Amino acid sequence: MKNFRNQFPVTSQYIYLNTAATGLLSEDVFDYRQDQNLDFLTQASMFRDHKANLLAEVREALASFYHADANKIALTPSFSYGFNILLDGLAKNTKVLLLEGDYPSINLPVEARDFDIVYAAINENLEENIKKAVEKYQPEIFVFSVVQYVSGIKIDLDFLKELKENYPELLIVGDGTQYCGTETFNFKESGIDILGASAYKWLNAGFGNAFFLFKDHAAEKIYPKTIGFGSNIGKYKQTENALIGKFEPGHLDTSNIGSIKQAILLQEKIGVELIEEQVKKLSVKAKKAFEKLNLLAPDVVNRKTHSSLFNIKGSDELFIFLTNKGVICSQRGGGIRVSFHYYNTEDEIEKLITLIKNFSK
Missing domain, CATH: 3.90.1150.10 (Aspartate Aminotransferase, domain 1)
Known part of the structure; x- marks a missing residue:
């Protein structure tokens, strides 16, 4: 090591x-970014043509790394960018369960909208607090950080699986920004329906990149209005009104997004x-x-x-x-x-x- x-x-x-x-x-990611900028400098529009498959390659790397489906992975400049699109795809008055004192990039965007918001406390009894809040309030969505940014308290992932089994209609949305990159994780087998994360922290991918992993049924509950020329272009986005395309309405920085794959390759090299x-x-x-x-x-x-x-x-x-x-x-x-x-x-x-x-x- x-x-x-x-x-x-x-x-x-x-x-x-x-x-x-x-x-x-890392030096690997730095070198990759330098090479990308040099290629853009010397190739201009040809550089863009040569990188036509890059987004698909990043999705496939994430799909393999986190056991997810490549056609259900959205790439965004940051977690907050994608999370706000997600929230705008929910109906007004949706009942949302939050954690008191969770990361501002989670709670502030939810609280700024016309949702019916309820809370659970973050303490040593975190999971029991969540269980009681779900039983009492019957929320439609539960949004939380996998690891708390102030205290470092980490939610029990086995608890989330149990929660999902007991409340299959509850949409469980996790922010993995303080988690992804620290251990192995199987998205398909987890209790999380949507996992988003900025990759500049524990994945060491540099700034300007994030991703959202979706399970099949998530598309049935989220209807983002965001759309642009990039929404239906490229592998995995060719189905009209595909969910991941709604998170990618315009151009993405290939250097930043490509850094996710380079960071994953380094973690795989290390083990x-x-x-x-x-x-x-x-x-x-x-x-x-x-x-x-x-x-x-x-x-x-x-x-x-x-x-x-x-x-x-x-x-x-x-x-x-x-x-x-x-x-x-x-x-x-x-x-x-x-x-x-x-x-x-x-x-x-x-x-x-x-x-x-x-x-x-």
Whole structure:
């Protein structure tokens, strides 16, 4: 795993614990983007002709990677872009279940529309809270982040399968931006009906790209009005009024969208199972270390499993101290958010703990 740190030059300069904010750009993806720009510079319209199959190739790479259907994968510049199209395809007064304090790019667009909105609390009893809210309010749609951006609390994917079995008409829509790229995931076998994600974080695909995976029945509940010349052009979009075409009304940046495939190829080269193993190992080690120093909220401590994203107790002064020591992290939710990906090491966790202890002396 250490050999692949060479793909990410930033790791040689800093202790980079900020993938939850921005994932590192690999040399493979950087080289791909550079080559794309050079080809465009020297080929102009011929470049576009040569890239006619690119979107299909990216869909196929995602379909293989996440066990989804290529003809039900939409490509967008960001999660928010696609999510707003999705919401505009829902009927007014649709009853939507949200999580209190979920990522603003989820809750704000829902709250800005004429939906009937209900909420469940995010805490150590997350799944039970959701179950009770569904039983009480009978929502038509449940929208949530797979991993919470402030606390790092990760929803139980087995719970979602059970929820879907018990409420088959409930449309379950997940934001995987803080999740996709951290472990193996089988979309077809999951309880999620629609999964969207920006790919610049844990997939390390750079900015300007995202994707949405759909199951068959999702098209029966969403009717986006968005349409353009690009909506019915290209492989997998030739059926008139195809759902994924509604998410792609115009041109997409081939360099940005193509980076998704390059990022997937790198993860496959490393081994997704190895990435998952490393991320989980770092998560367990960090959680134990933070618990000993009483740096975690009870909601996180009392969860059986957790993501590799943590919000630790810490003042502005501690944040500045860590930053000055070369630790790249973020301030979120009144604390300091640190996140560990496969290019991080156990030694970096130990260095972070030592710095925190030294600051406290």
